[in-house]
Amino acid sequence: MKDIVVKLLPEVLEIQDKTLQEQVIDCWVDAISFRGWTEELLRSIPFTLLAENVKITFIDHVRAVCRMCMAVDDVLIDIHGNRRTPVNRDYLIAGALLADVGKLLEFEIVDGKPQKSNYGKHIRHPFSGVGLAFKHDLPSEVMHVIATHSKEGAGEKRSPESIIFHHCDFIDFDLVK
Numbered sequence: 001m002k003d004i005v006v007k008l009l010p011e012v013l014e015i016q017d018k019t020l021q022e023q024v025i026d027c028w029v030d031a032i033s034f035r036g037w038t039e040e041l042l043r044s045i046p047f048t049l050l051a052e053n054v055k056i057t058f059i060d061h062v063r064a065v066c067r068m069c070m071a072v073d074d075v076l077i078d079i080h081g082n083r084r085t086p087v088n089r090d091y092l093i094a095g096a097l098l099a100d101v102g103k104l105l106e107f108e109i110v111d112g113k114p115q116k117s118n119y120g121k122h123i124r125h126p127f128s129g130v131g132l133a134f135k136h137d138l139p140s141e142v143m144h145v146i147a148t149h150s151k152e153g154a155g156e157k158r159s160p161e162s163i164i165f166h167h168c169d170f171i172d173f174d175l176v177k
């Protein structure tokens, strides 16, 4: 199943630390197995279930935001160089790819379609995402990005990686909304 994750999210190969890359893939494999998602079903999940006729998919949202994060990091390196606030690019990519992995638990498959589950009403994806990341021994810096990326992180002091992810995430979200 690891090959499906790499096919769906080729950006995972941008993670330089091989252990971290494997841990990110393992979280996705675990989340895919939990409800028995297939590649086809995964590709059919809309970005949000809150609005009708959303053409942008969940997987493309994850990929787009991850790419935006890398692009932001590139610009900061190019322009600010050594004066910039240090960003751990591997943690940024890992966090970007795992921030929404918990949605695969939040949603369930009913009559072949993704739907918000009762589980998801109780445990939003930042929590299930951190649970998965903890299980697979991800660094706390990456768990921090998952934990603080959404409204749950409002009022928290976000790390540089979390600040970049949070803003990129909301660019995509606000434009689709």
Ligand SMILES: [Fe+2]
Pocket (backbone or CB within 6 Å): 099, 100, 125, 149, 150
């Ligand atoms: Fe999210």
